[in-house]
Amino acid sequence: MVVINVVILLLMIETLSCEANRPNIVFIIADDLGWNDVSFHGSDQTLTPNIDLLAYSGVALGRYYSHAMCTPSRSALLTGKYSYKLGMQGYPLVLSEDRGLPTSITILPEYLKDAGYSTHIVGKWHVGSSREEYLPTKRGFDSHFGHRGGYLDYYEYSYEEDWGKLGRVAGLALFKNQTPAWDVEGYITDVYTEQATSIINKHDTSSPLFLMVAHNAPHASNDGALLQAPHETVREMRYVESPQRRIFAAMIKKLDDSVGDIVAALYAKGILDNTIIAFVSDNGGMTSGEFNNFASNYPLRGIKMSPFEGGLRVVGLLWSANLNNTSHYWDGYMHVIDWLPTLLSAAGIETPADIDGINQWDSINSNSPSERITMYEIDDMVGYASIIYGDYKLLTGEVIQNYCTYQGSNLTGLIGKPPCYVDAIVDSTMYRVLDLIGQPFNIHDLSLRKNTIVQCDTPPTDLCFPGVGKVCLYNIREDPCETTELSASYPHLVLSMQALLQAEVSKRIPRKKVTYRNPLSAPSRFNYTWDTWVQ
Template identity: 35%
Template sequence: MSNSLSRLLAFLLLVSFLAAPSFAQEPALKPNFVVINIDDLGYADIEPFGSEINRTPNLNAMADEGMKLTCFYAAPVCSPSRAALMTGSYPKRSLTIPHVLFPANAEGLNPNEVTIAELMKEQGYATGIIGKWHLGDQPEFLPTKQGFDYYYGLPYSNDMGPAEDGVKSNYGAPLPKTKGKGQPPLPLMRNETVLQRVLAKDQTELVTNYTHEAIKFINAHQEEPFFLYLPHSAVHFPLYPGDAFRGKNEHGLYNDWVEEVDWSVGQVLKTLKDLGLDERTLVIFTSDNGGQTRFGAINKPLRAGKGTTYEGGMRVPTIVRWPGKVPAGSSSDEVVGMIDVLPTLVRLAGGKAPADRKIDGGDIGAILAGDKDAKSPHDVFYFYRGFDLEAVRSGPWKLRLKEGELYNLKEDISEAKNVAADHADVVERLQKIAAEMESDLGVKKIGPGCRPLGMAKNPEPLIGYDGTVREGFVPQK
């Protein structure tokens, strides 16, 4: 080979190396992914985000070793937020429901949706979900039909069941009687098998059991790339911290459960370190929506909480850790969210987001890599509550449509000072942006950009009101 040709080849190799994304991986060294999703955790419930009453040493360490995303948006409530995570799309686009899903609903995440788990499987990943699903409990909607190889957990929230089972009251409180027909018993599942009816004692063991199952999954798949989704039932009402944590925080059961969740995170991170998987594993810690202040959550300095489109309802505490890839002790205030997880992780896995449908999320890999010039993929972010578009954000400006209130979130994260009267031009611009969404997702009604909702025929509860497990979901003898 001539010297000139050798120099040319060397130059081309150098150019290709410099042009490659900073998170690029060789096929044999594909990264693992762990997404830990807490239920109803408040913005300031953990020390890295300002808690002064909860001890979260493991999350402190995770933040010290990774990046805090201080403007990470979820959705106001559970099911929509989880749909955004699974599909990379605004909830109204992929799960067009007014609120959340309930036991034995005919509706669910359409099996035609392409989930992050399905895209990971295409790249050779083992996929598992351990915890709360909440995207439909009928057979065609379960995780094992949506790209997950393994499932252990609850199909919906831990408060959805008959009152006498303890699902409507906190630990130690008298068990009320169910009024009327109520809800069917709450099932604990493994794959497509109902293991048991969940009672009060079982609720105290959820965090421990989820954690042990997660560790088993990591151990079982340490020799291959894996995607583990760990959506805890904690810290959703009813509050059931485990025996080892209950009563340890002087502020009550909610705070005990926050600290147990921190323990769980520590166990997962320790397992990754012990197995030598640390530098090959990206871990995301987040919450599905803002905290419920009436149960003890703290969202300060944000306004309001779960169920609203104020910052306290949708901006959630998020930490990303990947040693050697995500800069230690870093922070980003760029606008990102649940919808960005799919396009980001799938690209890191070597795949691509679906091209046959609209994906609202964007690849935030450059932000996570610490690129100071990296910007949010969202020129505009839309705040939906059910079918209604309640607010829009562009840059620092957030306009609440019904109220006509304008906030500069860069200067006023608490949404305390309405500056609409001083910025009529900004109000007009954001109103126009919001109106344009009528031709896509719709502003109040279901728009043409909303994809079909999954619908099951003859829906039945997994455990009947008489305690009988639905046919086909009973363990095989």
């Protein structure tokens, strides 16, 4: 009996030791941020010095891909599975819809919690809230402060749906765990930043921390006020010619400030040196159309809700004080489904076998080739499907053509000179933190910026759109802006890629367009809040 007790004690000590050595993980998600909306991708209009320095001192992910919309990309992130294998593809969830991430599937915070992590989410959820069992605190998170749906008003925290003949319905969309947050005030980006830094400040360091910060910014708000930012911040952006883009630039400024504040809080807590930070956009920017926020993916073709590069190839980076990739850039393919196995591997946790994701930790860290060759995008609501195989991308089915053009070049106008990029870098919070941790940033290393800038020829006027009996093929390595259609030149490649794509389409859980708004979800039934409504 004594021997058994000693063995149990040793196992407990070993387990506690492993937990103490696991890295903290902070995962920051921007909502509808465009490829050309961060300055490390070349923008002189929307300066993002804190985000940029995370890339320059960490690793910029040059070919990071996601699903083309919010709910699908977040579902894939949490499960390591393509969204169409979960029934979560297509148009994002509305709060009057009874659908959610299948509860039979283990998701990222549940793996981390089982390994001893303290798990928290601040901000957007958007993978199910009609039932209590869909909520974050029932899916592995210790706490959730934020909105459960696709977006909310930046000051009033309301969310509105158009129910057709029944009119528009609205209600409070902000919650503290399962309690409506009526008492909260402030600009939501700042509110989420304060909540995130408070979690960091109060964290018990005897266990590792997993903190997901899923910002609303820069997603559009309700129809009456699509773009919202503090007036004083908008005034700072008066060098931006477009009035709408000026407000958008202010929203980006607040987002970048948030990133700097979160990193500073990690440093002040004394845990930055053992923290992995990821920053991504959930999908491409929405330059026009429904809930347009005047983001720009230019010169990439297409926007959010499109299978072209502007909808799928998005901002991504990975930071750790202990990374070995001295080039600070990785050109390998990575998909949103790869985060689950990548982060679990970095945390020393065994990765599940029944997922689509690939562990990219060693490849990124050593700047070696990606193990990913193939990526899929399948939306059976709109009716399109695409496959990336090696250097090539094939698009099939029906697309919304207005979302598949080159957009955003008209938003880049400036009045006079923009702020000095070097000054913005030097004045940033991240610049000071890097100096404090003994990894000062050399301003000459701004030359790293050239690695991430995409340059393309003038877009063609005769665009290929897939349709009935028609496909579009591009070499996205040599032609990242999808200007030269190649299907006639490579018919055998088209047939091979179509076969791979069709095999993948057969694995999907079909998804139909939601045409019914369930009156049981009406906020008026729940003191004008968007609460759970299915028992």
